[in-house]
Each structure stands twice: as C-alpha cells, then as structure tokens.
Amino acid sequence: MADPALHIVVAERFSPEALDRLRAVGRVTTLDSCDEADLREAVVDCDALLVRTYAHVTRDVIACATKLKVIGRGGVGLDNIDVVAASEHGVTVVHTPAAATGAVAELTIALMLGLLRDIPAHDAAIRSGDYKQARANAMAHELSEMTLGIIGMGRIGQAVARRCHIGLGMSVIYNDIVSPPSLDFTATPVEKEALYRRADVVSLHVPLTDLTRCLIDSEALAQFKADALLINTSRGQVVDSSALANRLHHGAMGGAALDVLDEEPPSADHPLLTAPHVIFTPHIGAKTPASQARMNNVVDDVIRVLQGAKPMSAANVNR
Ligand code: NAD
Numbered sequence: 298m299a300d301p302a303l304h305i306v307v308a309e310r311f312s313p314e315a316l317d318r319l320r321a322v323g324r325v326t327t328l329d330s331c332d333e334a335d336l337r338e339a340v341v342d343c344d345a346l347l348v349r350t351y352a353h354v355t356r357d358v359i360a361c362a363t364k365l366k367v368i369g370r371g372g373v374g375l376d377n378i379d380v381v382a383a384s385e386h387g388v389t390v391v392h393t394p395a396a397a398t399g400a401v402a403e404l405t406i407a408l409m410l411g412l413l414r415d416i417p418a419h420d421a422a423i424r425s426g427d428y429k430q431a432r433a434n435a436m437a438h439e440l441s442e443m444t445l446g447i448i449g450m451g452r453i454g455q456a457v458a459r460r461c462h463i464g465l466g467m468s469v470i471y472n473d474i475v476s477p478p479s480l481d482f483t484a485t486p487v488e489k490e491a492l493y494r495r496a497d498v499v500s501l502h503v504p505l506t507d508l509t510r511c512l513i514d515s516e517a518l519a520q521f522k523a524d525a526l527l528i529n530t531s532r533g534q535v536v537d538s539s540a541l542a543n544r545l546h547h548g549a550m551g552g553a554a555l556d557v558l559d560e561e562p563p564s565a566d567h568p569l570l571t572a573p574h575v576i577f578t579p580h581i582g583a584k585t586p587a588s589q590a591r592m593n594n595v596v597d598d599v600i601r602v603l604q605g606a607k608p609m610s611a612a613n614v615n616r
Contacts, residue, residue: 299323303603304364306339309349311371315593319347322600337361345369345599348377349592350580351561356382367602370612371592372583373397373452376505376532380613390612391598395452396591397583402456404582405530406465408554409498412526413437417576438497441466446496448489448512449503449531450477457500458484470495474508493520498528505532515540524551530582533558542568545575556582 303323307316308331319325328339331352340346340362347369348354354368359382370378370392383390411417414437422431445461447454450473461467462482469484472492493499499521503509513527514537521527527550529536538559544550552574560567561580569575583592598608 304343305345305347306343307347308336308352311347311596312593315596318596318600322603333358340365345603347371347596347599350377352377354378359383359386359388367391367599369595369599371595374504374532375612384613389602389608391595391602391608391610392612393592393595394610397588398452398456400585400588401453401530401582402460404556404578405457405500405528406460408528408556408576408578409526412552412554412576413440443497444468444470444495446492446499447471448492448499448501449473451502454502455480457502458482490520493517496525497522498526500528501531501535503531503535505534509535511537513537515543518544518550521550523549526551527553530556533561539568542572545572556580
C-alpha cells in the first residue's frame with residue numbers, strides 16, 4: 298500500500314514499469330524540466346529524488362531538500378551529483394554501476410571501426426555519386442596490427458580491452474590511477490605519456506572528476522602519434538574540444554569518434570562540428586534495452602533505502 302506522505306520526485310525519464318514500482322510505495326511527481334531552479338523547488342518536501350544524466354543535483358539542491366533520504370541515479374557516472382554534500386546531509390546516493398558496461402564497450406568498438414574504415418564518409422560518398430573516388434582513396438590498417446591505449450581500466454575499460462585483445466587481436470596498454478584486480482587477458486600498464494606516444498587508438502573510460510577534466514588537452518594531444526585515433530565514450534569534458542579541433546584541422550592526428558561532448562547537444566558553433574575526421578553519436582553508449590532495464594532498476598534500491606533496508610549499490614557511506 299502506497300504511503301501518500303512519502304514523496305518521490307522523478308526528474309528525468311524512467312520507464313513506466315519503474316514508475317509503477319515507485320507508485321506502489323509513495324506519491325510520485327515527474328518533472329518536465331530538470332534545470333537547477335526547477336529541481337530546487339521540486340525537492341523541498343521530497344523523500345527521494347531520481348535522476349539520470351542531465352539533472353544536476355548540486356549542494357544547493359540538496360540543501361533545499363530537508364526531508365531527502367535518497368538520490369537514485371539511473372546510470373554509472375556520478376559527476377552530476379554532489380556526493381560529498383549528500384553524505385554531509387545524511388542522504389544516501391544509489392546508482393547502477395554495471396548497467397551499461399557491455400553496451401558502452403560495444404559502441405566504443407563500433408566507433409573505433411567506423412572511424413578506422415571511414416564508414417560514415419563512404420556512406421555519404423556513395424549517396425552523392427562519388428563511389429569510384431571513395432573506393433580509390435580507401436585504405437586502412439587492421440586492428441590486429443594496432444595498439445590500443447585504454448585510459449581508465451575500470452569496468453568499461455576492461456570490457457573494451459578484453460574484446461579488442463581476445464576478439465580483435467589488438468595489443469593493449471593502459472593507464473589507471475589504481476591497479477585493477479588481476480586481468481584475464483594480456484595488457485600492460487604504462488604512464489599516460491607512454492600511452493599517448495605508443496597507442497594507435499586512445500580510448501577514454503575515466504569518470505569526470507577534478508583529475509580528469511580536460512585530461513586530453515593540447516599538451517596531451519601533442520604527444521599522440523600523427524595518425525592516432527581518439528575514442529571518447531566517457532564524458533565530453535575529459536577532452537579539451539578546442540585543442541582537439543585544432544589538432545584535427547592541422548592534420549596532426551588520424552581522427553576522433555565521440556559519443557559524448559562537453560556541450561550536449563552542441564551549439565551550432567561548437568569547434569568540433571567543423572573539424573575533419575570526426576564522427577559523432579549522441580551519447581547513446583547505454584542505449585540498449587538490457588542496459589536501460591538495468592538502469593531503471595535503481596528504483597528498487599531507492600525503495601530499499603526508503604524502507605530502511607540496505608541498498609545494493611550505494612555510492613556513499615552516510616554519517
Ligand atoms: P569505473 O569506475 O569502473 O572505471 C573508471 C576507471 O577510471 C577506474 O578504474 C578509475 O580508477 C579510473 N580513473 C579515474 N581517474 C583516473 C585518472 N585520472 N587517470 C586514469 N584512470 C583514472 O567506471 P566505468 O563503469 O568503467 O565507467 C566509466 C565512465 O564511463 C563513467 O564514469 C561514465 O562517465 C562513462 N559512461 C558513459 C556512458 C555513455 O553513455 N557514453 C555510459 C556509461 C558510463
């Protein structure tokens with residue numbers, strides 16, 4: 298039986314089934330907008346807040362929510378939630394860390410191959426009648442001849458590396474700030490500078506933090522191989538877009554494939570929109586039914602916290 302005194306605010310899109318599970322325990326309000334002013338107003342009397350990628354649960358938002366017990370993030374990254382402020386206010390943050398691992402790994406490999414074999418350009422060339430010219434100019438290395446450099450050897454980094462090494466025959470080097478547990482495939486840890494110098498493909502799988510914001514800046518890019526490919530399925534802000542556009546305009550690297558941007562959607566004058574050898578996808582790494590279902594399951598952890606039970610995937614330890 299739902300408790301009408303229990304107020305649950307849902308700020309981004311969750312499945313009807315997930316909303317029904319929430320409605321079975323409390324009164325649910327769904328928001329049309331997740332900008333910060335709307336969030337501050339909506340959370341004043343709420344017990345639980347559910348978000349996805351674009352609602353920013355700042356310290357101010359948390360301070361407005363005096364009854365708040367739990368924030369549920371459907372997804373992995375916590376860069377849109379001030380977890381420190383949540384902990385200080387005794388608010389539990391739950392998320393779905395492994396929900397999108399396989400889906401993002403597959404998109405990463407699709408982007409790698411799409412960029413390497415220039416698939417979007419060939420498709421466009423055929424449609425515009427340039428078939429022979431496109432075929433005459435086409436030439437690419439095979440992945441099995443190439444070295445993959447993974448930055449961030451966590452869940453997704455390992456899933457990409459495992460598939461690329463075992464399935465596609467790539468050599469793998471990686472950099473992480475912590476040592477991963479023993480790997481079931483061959484990969485060599487290296488310093489970032491060595492990875493930039495040695496990798497044919499650099500693939501980013503770090504969370505967005507103070508340490509990783511603009512990690513790939515002009516200084517890092519200057520160390521890349523002249524034909525290196527950069528794949529970013531992590532967060533757009535990990536790359537300095539202007540510096541990357543500049544390198545690409547100067548033909549100083551092979552290309553970039555980006556599922557994420559520092560501005561989503563990008564404004565018409567975003568520097569990467571006019572840069573050569575870039576392919577984009579609109580932040581679709583987790584867009585598979587299985588992955589979405591796992592993300593929606595965050596509602597069950599929210600309900601556990603509301604009912605005083607221990608959550609499965611808490612991102613903080615409360616005081
Ligand atoms: P994870 O926590 O398992 O792995 C991240 C790894 O990065 C960790 O091993 C961590 O130690 C490492 N790391 C952190 N800072 C680093 C630094 N400065 N240098 C080197 N390594 C560093 O996370 P995950 O599940 O693999 O997800 C990674 C990121 O992918 C998420 O944080 C999220 O931003 C992004 N993501 C994107 C999509 C999408 O739709 N494109 C979907 C899911 C996740």
